[in-house]
Amino acid sequence: MSINIPTSALTIGIDIGGSKVLGGVVDSNGKIIDLARRPTPASGGQELVATIIDLIKEFQVIYKIAGIGISVAALISKDQGIIVGAPNIANLSQLNFVAELERVFNLPVIVENDANAAMWAEYKSGNAQGLNPVIFFIIGTGMGGGLVVDGKLFKGANGIGAEFGHMIVQPNGLKCGCGAFGCIEQYASGSALMRYAKEGIAADPSQGKELLSLCEGDLAQLTGTVLTQAAKNGNQLAISAFNKQADWLGSACASYTLLLDPQAIVVGGGVVEAGELFLAPVRSAMERYMPFAGTHLLPRIIAAKHGNNAGLIGVADLVRG
Numbered sequence: 259m260s261i262n263i264p265t266s267a268l269t270i271g272i273d274i275g276g277s278k279v280l281g282g283v284v285d286s287n288g289k290i291i292d293l294a295r296r297p298t299p300a301s302g303g304q305e306l307v308a309t310i311i312d313l314i315k316e317f318q319v320i321y322k323i324a325g326i327g328i329s330v331a332a333l334i335s336k337d338q339g340i341i342v343g344a345p346n347i348a349n350l351s352q353l354n355f356v357a358e359l360e361r362v363f364n365l366p367v368i369v370e371n372d373a374n375a376a377m378w379a380e381y382k383s384g385n386a387q388g389l390n391p392v393i394f395f396i397i398g399t400g401m402g403g404g405l406v407v408d409g410k411l412f413k414g415a416n417g418i419g420a421e422f423g424h425m426i427v428q429p430n431g432l433k434c435g436c437g438a439f440g441c442i443e444q445y446a447s448g449s450a451l452m453r454y455a456k457e458g459i460a461a462d463p464s465q466g467k468e469l470l471s472l473c474e475g476d477l478a479q480l481t482g483t484v485l486t487q488a489a490k491n492g493n494q495l496a497i498s499a500f501n502k503q504a505d506w507l508g509s510a511c512a513s514y515t516l517l518l519d520p521q522a523i524v525v526g527g528g529v530v531e532a533g534e535l536f537l538a539p540v541r542s543a544m545e546r547y548m549p550f551a552g553t554h555l556l557p558r559i560i561a562a563k564h565g566n567n568a569g570l571i572g573v574a575d576l577v578r579g
């Protein structure tokens with residue numbers, strides 16, 4: 259369905275995560291007017307559709323809504339909005355959110371990959387404004403990617419474009435959630451950071467004591483936030499884990515730079531908590547690994563503006579067309 263949505267109208271953005279569904283009513287400046295959350299139903303599929311329909315109906319009691327955008331960690335077909343691959347949420351394969359929701363609401367509906375949606379939020383109202391081309395990474399448990407070229411989200415021929423997290427950097431390396439081996443996600447994501455820290459503790463238990471004490475001796479409780487704080491306090495093991503992650507990401511940034519010549523690379527997701535502690539070594543690694551070094555300008559590497567709400571802000575704007 260294609261309807262021109264007036265600038266003054268409000269739209270809804272829904273971000274489907276592995277554990278929660280986040281919904282927001284958003285204005286045309288990307289400002290969230292209202293926010294609600296629900297747990298993601300474990301059975302996914304139709305129960306998830308029902309959860310989203312309830313959430314939207316609750317918003318509609320209070321607000322006049324002109325469109326609905328759905329952001330989800332999945333590969334989505336370019337033409338019909340059908341989910342073609344969603345490793346983290348049950349029973350989404352072949353689901354058509356657009357058809358399911360248009361049937362109920364008689365409003366324009368779009369569905370978009372979560373990293374693409376977050377990229378768009380940064381481009382429209384965040385730290386990627388005015389940059390062309392601009393690359394975005396969202397680094398949490400995994401590593402998502404987005405790309406804007408000439409003011410448009412780049413999706414490739416079939417809609418799966420700009421999955422920067424799945425560039426293979428280590429043939430026959432660690433198995434990735436996508437089914438391939440050796441993707442950069444396995445070396446530069448938040449999960450990789452935790453692995454580096456745990457390996458560091460195992461290799462040098464005496465040096466690892468301080469980190470272990472921060473999670474009450476239980477490695478399962480070692481989180482990115484704990485590690486970030488430890489690194490900020492000068493813990494060498496934590497700093498070294500961040501440096502390893504940054505080194506991998508920096509080397510990938512060197513490749514992406516030669517492929518796409520971006521004006522900037524915007525980094526979002528949980529890793530942004532670490533700020534310059536992470537971004538500074540990414541920049542220096544990128545310079546160190548850069549092909550044709552010294553012959554071309556390098557992209558800026560900057561932190562994203564929007565936090566966990568980036569996906570819903572972006573997709574609420576994308577439905578405006």
Ligand SMILES: [Zn+2]
Nearest residue numbers: 424434436441
């Ligand atoms: Zn992969």
